[in-house]
Amino acid sequence: NAGVMQNPRHLVRRRGQEARLRCSPMKGHSHVYWYRQLPEEGLKFMVYLQKENIIDESGMPKERFSAEFPKEGPSILRIQQVVRGDSAAYFCASSPGRGTNYGYTFGSGTRLTVV
C-alpha cells in the first residue's frame, strides 16, 4: 500500500511561470490537506479538500493559488505567475476521515524553487 505520493520532488520555475504540484493520497483516503513550509519555518495550512470539494481554503493566498481534487486523479495545487516568495516546500497529507482521531499521512513534499 503506497503512501502519499507527491510529484515532482523538485520543481524549478522562472518568475512568471506556472507551477503544478500533484498529490495522490493513500488508497482509501478521500481527505487531502496542503501545507507550505517556508525556509526555516514550520508548516502552515493552506487548503483542505474532500473529493471534488474545497472544504477550507482559509490558508490560501487570495491570488494566483488554486487547488482541486477531482473525482478521478490526484489533487493539484496550482500556482500561477510564480514569484521568488513562493519558493518553499509544499506538503500534502491525506486522511481517511475528518475526525480528530484520524491520522494524517504526509507525502515527501515538492520543493519549489523560483529563479
Add this chain to the structure above:
Amino acid sequence: GNSVTQMEGPVTLSEEAFLTINCTYTATGYPSLFWYVQYPGEGLQLLLKATKADDKGSNKGFEATYRKETTSFHLEKGSVQVSDSAVYFCALSQEAAGNKLTFGGGTRVLVKP
C-alpha cells in the same frame, strides 16, 4: 485562534544525553496533540500523539504527556542517538477548526557521536 509555541533550536546534544523539547499551545476546548519528526530531505512522520488530558504518547523511546493544566506537551527522550538528528514539530488539531493541523515552528536537534 489556535497556536503552538515550541522552543527554538538548534539543540545540540551528545549521544546518550537526555532530550527535552518544550511545547505549549493555545486552543479552546480539548485539542488533539501531536509530535512529528522530519528527517533531512523528507516529509513529516508522526512520532506520537495524545487525544485527551493526561494521556501519554510514546514511540521509539520518545514520550510526551498531555498536560491540560499547563497547556503543554513536552517531548522527552532519555538517551538520544545520532539517528535522532532531525527537526521536531509539535502540532494540534481540533474538529471545530476543521481538523487541520496547527504547527509550531519546529526545533532542530543535532546529536553528535
